[in-house]
Amino acid sequence: AKLSFHHNDGNVDVLDVDTGASVMRAAVTNGVPGIVGECGGNAMCATCHVYVREPYLASLPEISDDEEEMLDCTAAPRDEARSRLGCQLVLDNGLAELEVDVPDNQV
Numbered sequence: 001a002k003l004s005f006h007h008n009d010g011n012v013d014v015l016d017v018d019t020g021a022s023v024m025r026a027a028v029t030n031g032v033p034g035i036v037g038e039c040g041g042n043a044m045c046a047t048c049h050v051y052v053r054e055p056y057l058a059s060l061p062e063i064s065d066d067e068e069e070m071l072d073c074t075a076a077p078r079d080e081a082r083s084r085l086g087c088q089l090v091l092d093n094g095l096a097e098l099e100v101d102v103p104d105n106q107v
């Protein structure tokens with residue numbers, strides 16, 4: 001699956017990730033800056049906050065109660081339409097490609 005991280009300095013990290021990997025895990029494993037993943041993917045820290053780009057918003061999974069709660073605790077401002085926790089976004093057949101913007105800060 002193709003996963004792109006857009007940074008505010010204009011850099012873009014493009015990864016080819018295995019099906020089943022989360023956005024957070026893929027970023028941490030590949031050393032993509034700006035994604036921390038402090039809680040290890042349990043929707044408990046909000047340091048994996050990303051802004052999802054169009055046209056992928058419609059393909060995302062529902063926001064769980066835990067994710068909803070943590071999205072109100074992000075370091076960078078929440079964008080009601082585009083903010084998600086990277087650990088809750090798994091690349092699979094329904095989401096074979098994804099592009100996100102990485103916030104300026106996570107803590």
Ligand code: FES
Pocket residue numbers: 024036037038039040041042043044045046047048070085086087088
């Ligand atoms: Fe902690 Fe995603 S890694 S909320």
